[in-house]
Amino acid sequence: MRRTPRGRRAREDRTVPQVVAHRGSSHDTAEHTLAAYVRALDVGAEGLECDVRLTADGHLVCVHDRDLRRTASTAGLVSTMNLAELDELDFSSWKSPWSGLDDEAPDRDPDDGKVLTLRKLLETVADYDRHVDLAIETKHPTRFGGLVERRLVETLGDFGWDGPGSPARVMSFSLNAVTRVRRLAPDLEVVLLVDKAHHWPVLRPVAGADWVIGPGVQELRDHPGLGRHLVKEGREIHVWTVNTADELQVCLDLGVTAVISDRPAYMLELLGG
Template sequence: MRRTPRIRRDSEPRIRPQVVAHRGSSHETPEHTLTAYERALDEGAEALECDVRLTADGHLVCVHDRDLRRTAATPGLVSTMNLAELDELDFASWKSPWAELDDEAPDRDPETGKVLTLRKLLEMVADYDRHVELAIETKHPTRYGGLVERRLVDTLDDFGWDGTGSPARIMSFSLNAMNRMRKLAPELDVVMLVEKAHHWPVLRPLVGDDWIIGPGIKELREHPGLGRHLVKAGREIHVWTVNTADDLEVCLDLGVTAVISDRPAYILELLGG
């Protein structure tokens, strides 16, 4: 669904932003695991954020890093491995490396630490008993280039989510990726992520008027002019990664419409539930 950019006037009440779980409830649980997303939904998150990469045999998986050193203790690259190979790895133990030495720690189901496919995450959202949105980030650069977006649109099409009314929006730091998405699925919302404040003047003439802009909270803090320029231009703003009360205050002052957080329960508490 397309959103109409607007400017929030100082006299208006502050907007209550959508709370988006960043890689699930990833402050407490291993990122991008089914457990992290189930916990986020239990905590009341209104949307789920995930990163997607393409495996060597063409599956979209929810993994942030191009290699697996941090989250699966292996030097392998996601793009060179088949889904079956990834499925043999443990994507959860890194979060609590000493858990096996804790006699009081609950037993963990090894299935919850397996690699999560985007399809499985979409199935969970489709079956959930309330409306949940998705913020899906395509990671670039990658050896597969635009195939990532094409596979993503095909997967969303399987759920009937590639057009108007879709709960999904697509994000990337890659301008080329966002342009591809607009050609492949023109009715889907896109979020142009902005890594550095000084990138915005370059991007500004290149992005569509109805594109959502996604700056990081660090840049908004260190370069307050960025937020002022986005608000003055009437841009809808989604901010990552908002984890503290001070972070949230910056977002509320700007009138952002979505905050992406590792701590969705805490942010919801600050917002009053």
């Protein structure tokens, strides 16, 4: 029988859910930038969530979309560009396009808006002065297939975070990706993300007994039976993306152990700090 991961035991012993910053403190700061994650840490986020994609030259970078039109104003694909090419782009101006006209705005470090590699994010967490969890989502489909998970596990291994007691957990909507991570790193915690409530009856027979399940908060609101079934089955539940008091209450009513939010400071305030 697989033992319960230490991180999971710690979460289950809590009276309130763990607050995880979704792409950093992304309500206030451009998502997936170093500035967004530093802000999340400064406000007290207990975990950081990121999406990872593989560049053409084999680097894992924290980017959600497959193309860069939304966050870097270019139609380029992450998977066809080298890290050096991505490093030339601005990943933060889209969030506040008029900030350059504000004479009272604080000076911004240009490096804060550059593409963020997973390695840099891991180094930031490793050097921080308190324990911080990482929830790392691998994006699929991708031309690189399972290479994404292999590179991810290798990178975590460089920090000694691919075994028991790791602060990292790996998430995906892809059943194949979650299965692959568990095969590559049997003691690494995994989260199977669920996009639609009606997918769960299909996924349930093949989901590992100790896998965390990650439904969206809107699905839980629209389909209350999903949450009831997960609770009845004794599943640990991590919910995305929780940004309002009403959404948080849905999670509290179900006893979920982690909420992933664009607004970590607000969630911590609602939970009493």
